[in-house]
Amino acid sequence: MEKQDLSLENLDELAREFRYVLTDAICRSGSGHIGGVMSLVEIVITLYYRVMNVRPLEPNWADRDRLVLSKGHAGPMIYTALAYKGFFPKAWLATINQNGTHLPSHMDQNLTPGVDLTAGSLGQGLSAACGMALAAKRDGRKHRIFCIIGDGESDEGQIWEAALFASHHGLDNLIAICDYNKLQIDGFTRQILNLEPLVDKWRAFGWETFEMDGHDWNAIHDTLAKADAVTAKPAMVIAHTVKGKGNSETENRVDCHNIRIPDQATYDRIMCGLECKMELPY
Amino acid sequence: MDCHEKEMRLVYALTLNELIDRNPNVYCLEADLSKASGTSPEVSSRHPQNFINCGVQEANMIGVAAGMAREGKVPFCASFTAFATRRVYDQITVSVAYANNNVKIVGTSPGITQGPNGGTHMCFQDLAIMRAMPNMHVYSPADANELRAILFHMAGSKQPTYLQLIRLKMPKIFEGSYRFDPNRAxxxxxxxxxxxxxxxxxxxxxxxxxxxxxxxxxxxxxxxxxxxxxxxxxxxxxxxxxxxxxxxxxxxxxxxxxxxxxxxxxxxxxxxxxxxxxxxxxxxxxxxxxxxxxxxxxxxxxxxxxxxxxxxxxxxx
CATH class of the missing domain: 3.40.50.920 (Rossmann fold)
Incomplete structure (x- = not known):
């Protein structure tokens, strides 16, 4: 299955379904990182359905585009896309964070078909994405490496080590996306550790920079196309997003990084925060 | 190669060159200590495409190596033992050992051989902390022939590995025909x-x-x-x-x-x-x-x- 041509209505419907499934899967596991998952729905759908070359029946296809989720706690977002693309049965989604699962809270390259890199300890995925991009260049291969980092994750010094490294080596096959939802675990980024001027920082580190509305289908698609066209340097796309997007119980709330669902009443309340009700695929 | 007359770091570099000759997927990564490790100019001039100097950023070096290993490369990452292990312990734990990425970490100048750099650089805990890590093999050769045998073994295995590298010339203990077996003392x-x-x-x-x-x-x-x-x-x-x-x-x-x-x-x-x-x-x-x-x-x-x-x-x- 290669890239698909979906209408905006189809994409909206897919995003609604993803949010419904994600919320249910996270809630039924008792807890999970719902905020930074919901902020990525449109970006990850765009990557898997409109941008990246992947083969669900051949997850290790050598010429596939790679996706490194450096903010590894958003694993359930990637799992949902992989399941809907056919990398593994959708029934697996009901096992997220359950004992013995193939879909752990944080990404694991050895457990999940289609996961390109293990990540969880913040700051490390972008370095590995640099290594993957450098390896591709040395081998003369044409695939691209996409890497999603968090804004809170950008507090880590290793992100800026990788930033220096990628531009020094002219890694134009590396496209990074910062999920700039303005919230980290303990509060708003501007209050905990201010990142601004964020775009200027990446530009100063030698990256081509872009900004986009991370929930606007056309903006995401067009911006990623521009980032892909950059030559001789890496591209950073600052995606302005809303943490916990699409659920009134989580949207832009400081406490939505990781929710706990201790009982049925909490589950019902969180599910009611979604704007729709639908059949679950498992 | 008659290597017991040479400094161990030179044996490291010359052996890496041989390994790259045999397998172009072998890479030499450094964090601005390539002269100390012996790989510059030996590896950097002979195999510039397989030599990556990351600058003074050991954490990024380990991550870059993990990504390269995921793509089938066999990266050897060197720094002083202190910076190759304790400074980047979480990077090695998650990006290398937990992910089981085939990265070779080389800690140079172990313990008292760090000499003039003193207490900040003298690492006496690397065997302990690396040994406590699942999926990690830990080797500490005693002479140049053993180092060489171990490097050949490392390049051919898919095992995340930590190697203690003495930089000095060491007295000969083993013959050139020595074969390394990680399961045998x-x-x-x-x-x-x-x-x-x-x-x-x-x-x-x-x-x-x-x-x-x-x-x-x-x-x-x-x-x-x-x-x-x-x-x-x-x-x-x-x-x-x-x-x-x-x-x-x-x-x-x-x-x-x-x-x-x-x-x-x-x-x-x-x-x-x-x-x-x-x-x-x-x-x-x-x-x-x-x-x-x-x-x-x-x-x-x-x-x-x-x-x-x-x-x-x-x-x-």
């Missing part, structure tokens, strides 16, 4: 009076101990562990059963390293009186090896004396 001297266990930099001292005590009529069973993990339990238990007394010596803190590995095995399989020698839970300082051996009591004369005492106390035990 090597008996360098046979005896029934006391078991002496060593690794890395201390093995040539331990061999001197065995020869000198032999002239006193004391027969040392000397076991050299080039692989501290996996750990060859069988040869140790068999030796302890015969000698009834064990002395360990290492260029490391006595907490957590080779001595601890020995005690873990003995207390479960063959409890005998055991004495650990090495840094007695102290930091290092600017000094040469003999000064530190004397100050902390793990040089040649101290090991000889400890072996004698262990034999005496065995009789009283």
């Amino acid at each position: 090597v008996r360098l001297h046979e005896g029934n009076d006391v078991t002496l266990v060593s690794t890395g930099f201390m093995t040539h001292v331990a061999l001197d101990v065995a020869h000198k005590l032999s002239s006193e009529g004391i027969k040392v069973d000397l076991l050299h562990y080039s692989a501290v993990k996996p750990f060859d339990s069988q040869i140790l238990v068999d030796s302890a059963r015969r000698t009834g007394a064990v002395v360990t010596v290492e260029n490391q803190n006595i907490i957590g390293g080779l001595g601890s590995a020995v005690c873990e095995v003995l207390c479960e399989h063959r409890p005998v009186k055991t004495k650990r020698m090495g840094m007695p839970d102290r930091f290092g300082e600017v000094a040469d090896p003999d000064y530190l051996f004397d100050k902390h009591g793990f040089g040649l004369s101290h090991i000889m004396q400890t072996c004698r005492e262990m034999i005496r106390s065995k009789k009283a035990y």
Whole structure:
């Protein structure tokens, strides 16, 4: 299955379904990182359905585009896309964070078909994405490496080590996306550790920079196309997003990084925060 | 290659060149210490496409190596032991060991061989902390021929591995025909009076101990562990059963390293009186090896004396 041509209505419907499934899967596991998952729905759908070359029946296809989720706690977002693309049965989604699962809270390259890199300890995925991009260049291969980092994750010094490294080596096959939802675990980024001027920082580190509305289908698609066209340097796309997007119980709330669902009443309340009700695929 | 006349770091570099000649997926990564590791200019000039100097960013170097390994490369990442291990312990834990990415980490100038850089750079805990990590093999060769054999093994295996690299020229112990087996310790001297266990930099001292005590009529069973993990339990238990007394010596803190590995095995399989020698839970300082051996009591004369005492106390035990 290669890239698909979906209408905006189809994409909206897919995003609604993803949010419904994600919320249910996270809630039924008792807890999970719902905020930074919901902020990525449109970006990850765009990557898997409109941008990246992947083969669900051949997850290790050598010429596939790679996706490194450096903010590894958003694993359930990637799992949902992989399941809907056919990398593994959708029934697996009901096992997220359950004992013995193939879909752990944080990404694991050895457990999940289609996961390109293990990540969880913040700051490390972008370095590995640099290594993957450098390896591709040395081998003369044409695939691209996409890497999603968090804004809170950008507090880590290793992100800026990788930033220096990628531009020094002219890694134009590396496209990074910062999920700039303005919230980290303990509060708003501007209050905990201010990142601004964020775009200027990446530009100063030698990256081509872009900004986009991370929930606007056309903006995401067009911006990623521009980032892909950059030559001789890496591209950073600052995606302005809303943490916990699409659920009134989580949207832009400081406490939505990781929710706990201790009982049925909490589950019902969180599910009611979604704007729709639908059949679950498992 | 006649390598025992060369500094170990040069043997490292020349062997890497050979390995890259044989397999272009082998890469040499450095963090601005490539001259100290011996790979510049040896590897950087001969194989510039396989040489990546990351600058002073050890954390990123480990991550880059993990990503390259995921793409089928075999990266060897070198820095001083302190910066190759304790500084990047979480990066190695998650990006290398937990992910099981085939990265080779090379810690140079272990323990007291760090000399003039002193206490900030002298790392005595790398064997301990690397050994405590699942999926990680830990090697500490004693001479150039063994280093070379281990490098060939590492390049051909898919195992995340930590290698302690002594940079100095070391006395020859092994022949060029030596074959490394990570599951086997090597008996360098046979005896029934006391078991002496060593690794890395201390093995040539331990061999001197065995020869000198032999002239006193004391027969040392000397076991050299080039692989501290996996750990060859069988040869140790068999030796302890015969000698009834064990002395360990290492260029490391006595907490957590080779001595601890020995005690873990003995207390479960063959409890005998055991004495650990090495840094007695102290930091290092600017000094040469003999000064530190004397100050902390793990040089040649101290090991000889400890072996004698262990034999005496065995009789009283």
